[in-house]
Amino acid sequence: MSVLERTPVVVLRDAAKHFGPVKALNGVSLSVAPGECLGLVGHNGAGKSTLVNLVNGTFPASSGEVTFPDGTQGVRSVFQELSLCANLSVAENLSIAHPDLKGFGWRGPARAEILASLDQVFPDHGIHPDTEVDQLTIAERQMVEIAIGFAPRGGAARLVILDEPTSSLDEGIARQLLSHVKAFCASGGAIIFISHMLGEIFDVSSRIVVLKDGVVVADRPAAEFDRQGLVDAMGHVAPEGPQTETGRAALGEVVIRAEGLEARRGEIVGLSGLAGHGQAAALARLYLAQTSDWRAGRGARAVFVAGDRPRDGVLPLWSILRNMSVSVLARDAKGGLVDTGAERRLAEVWQKRIGIRTGDLTNPILSLSGGNQQKVLFARALASDASVIVMDDPMRGVDVGTKQDVYAIVRAEAAKGRTFLWYSTETEEVCQCDRVFVFRNGEISAELTGDDITEEKILEASFEMMEAS
Amino acid sequence: MLARYRILLPVISLAVLLCLTFWMQPRAMSYFGLNLLFNLAVPIALATIAQMMIIMVNDIDLSLGAFVSLVACVTATWLNDAPLIGALILLGLIASYAAMGAVIHTLELPAIVVTLGMSFVWGGMALFLLPTPGGASPSWIRTLMTIKPPLIPMAVVAAILIAALTHILVIRSKIGTVLRGVGGNTRSIARAGWNVTALKATAYGLSGLFGVLAGMALVGLTTSADANIALRYTLLSIAGVILGGGEFTGGKVSPVGAVIGALTLTLAASFLSFLRLSPDWQIGAQGAILILVLTARLLLSRKGAAT
């Protein structure tokens, strides 16, 4: 094996990281060699992000060691949350990560370099290097970030860490990235690839490492895993992908008709299409039109479940309890004052129903893992009396176990007569909705029901326009 | 693309105000008239640039007026009487501004409060230096500020120079780009290996430098100083940055716009005196003009968003 002969790019020996009493990473040994694509999987809170941060030097290991036999140059990270400067142009963002570009005339080379890298990873990207980043869509920003990660920047990328790189990309662009990753490894580069989408992991990885509770539970060549084995290793018995056989309530009258969307009582309506084609914006407009800036009705008709938790959902200074109860305060209040007893009872009921893993509801919300924070947001919405529940890609970066829990709850609530409007970037999820609206360029391009809801049909409706033009 | 669009409104509002002034007072349309109109613009423009350096890194400086006053006092006393010591004091002041930036960043202090506290410190030092109005402008500053270039008045030349130089510094140069990046996304700058503390110190140091220049220019025009001479610069400079298309967060600033904003504010004051407005209403009218221009900006940007 040629991989074994080469000097590894990075070697971790029994590396551990503790945050106070919390052991985020508890003694991990692994190495990444040139030409290797290491798929890193595990549930939220398993220690993936901590491992990444040890490798890219965000913080040092509490014990053990992280070594780079050939130095740290050429080790790059593409972070899960978008980390560009929105006020700068695409080329300026590259130059910030490129110390050699300085003095007079640094702009030309910066433009050329980012353009070359974008062309290489995402052919036909259509991004101009002088565009300010805040004029780009989320997907385009992610593309720029990835391109900066692979750009030479005065040397050459040797190890690129991709943390959920495809979470905001649609499938076509994601495929471009995956094929670039394969080409990059074939030419001797190393990749650490983190994803919740197991299909991608199997597609690109040469080796798969499974993390669980801060330790490596499996580290084998990708060929030795199958899908079920991988899910089992991660520690969940539930298979990936939602089940579709649950009995459905008979659909009632139309409860909402806005933005070209229509939903009936007890219906789960999916919004699909390529990422960033106006689904999230349509949902936000729909929700804002249903509720008021000025009044909090006792029984608001609609509630919102955010997918972008830091931006749209979590109130970071508050406890889990307060985050959960915020939408129903007015309903349960007595004479304008918060009924703390009712608040606590409500939170305890929902903690059990939705399975939020915490010892104490008064702990800060940020002490929870991402998946559990998402459950709090679900509980916040479901605890209300609202009949319409708007979900803006709530499963982004959520682990398989949490997804299963939530699918079941959504089904049960819909059976009780609640209506769900559910935007998802994962076609598998959309496929089990009662009705699907496919978006393209900010407009609805298709409405699918019943047996018409298939991955092929959705993709077809997403791409039609592009073929035509 | 939008950055270029952002500069339009400040230019238009200045042009409109200038036309109105000329219409009211045709004699202002001359070398001498322009000089009179924009006489006080140079120190205000410099102070606005100083404020912009801080706003660029997502902070705000409530001490700038007191600082410019202090500089004016130092200029009118030490720099006039003992130039070497005076120059050293001014350098020290710039350094303390840089240190203030470093402290604010390392200890994660709210800039609004620290600069608030510093405004007491600067104000106190100015009062200590010049308890009563007095001092004299060093003759070379006086000469520089009253120079009469051919064709275009000194104030206009200076404004163009300041705008051009700061544009190169903040928008075109690498360091300016990185500093704006600090305002846009501090974490990503830190991840790219930059020392953010040093960058913040640089931004504050630059602010101190322009504050010092503002104070010196002011003394060159007024020929003497007092401890309260420039207190209103704090609010004027903030208004200038915003008028010039800058935003309080996200590192979105425009040096050319800031200079134009400062010119607009200066012109507004002259314009109001031409209107023969009762002195009671002079201040209020300035507020009204500020609101008017910002309303126009809102309408324009809405229109821009719609198309």
Next chain:
Amino acid sequence: MTMKPWVWGWAAAGLAFVVTLMLTSGRGAGELAYAALSFGAFAAIVGLGQMLVITLGPGNVDLSIPACMTLAGTLALKTMGSDPNTAFLGLAVALATGFGVGCVNFLLIWLLRLPPIIATLAASLIYQSLAIWSNRGLRIKPPEGLADFATGRFIGVPNVAWVALILAVVVWVILERAVWGRWLLASGQNARAARLAGIPVEAVRAATYLSVSVFAALAGYLLASFSGGAALNMGAEYLLTSIAVVVIGGSSIAGGNSNVPGVLGAALFMFLVVSMLNSYGAGAGIKSVLTGTIIIAIVIAASTRRSRQ
């Protein structure tokens, strides 16, 4: 949290009080306490209002407080015209002025989408002109009964301090127990998330900007009555003071977190520092330098304490 951040404000106030008494060898403790409680009350009233606004989140601050105080004080005294039995009429005029100022401020922020700093700054210039125009150098004395009330005491504590205390309790209850308080705190942490959670954020903002102006108007009314007339510069020092007491009091400048007891302690402290320096016989310049240094020192102390937790 083991050590509440507001403890610092109170501890510093106590220290300043003791040091001042040591300098005057114990003489005048009563007078000092009276003065501190009276002047502290004005700072506390405007500080509570400013605290609510700052709690709304980054960028929210009311720079029109001094102009609002002056305008309310001036209009109230002009209406009363030293006639006895007009105290409540004057109060109503002052509060109505505050309400009007708050409405204008909020409309500028809401309709014109101006950053609050700029909106309140620009509007304050207009209020200032209004006050100059309506006052024109006249110095009208407050009605006698009102002046007596403003300078009087109840159970040994100045009446104005009682007013500040009652107001503080009301604000505290709203923030800690009321739905509105929760909404305000949520909006301050993340306005977008709060709106998406069904909170009527615009109503919350409107109420907050109205409260700060009404509080400032009340402070202006009391201050004018206390000091025997409205002066055009009477509010000037309260711009910096209102912000300083909020921060020294331990509220987060980033919003979403407020601290009522801290504001009270900080308000006392701000006055006591000045009197401490006065009893040193310090000149105006040195006094100012030290005041600034102490403000910064307290902010640093509070922040390092917080980050160690």
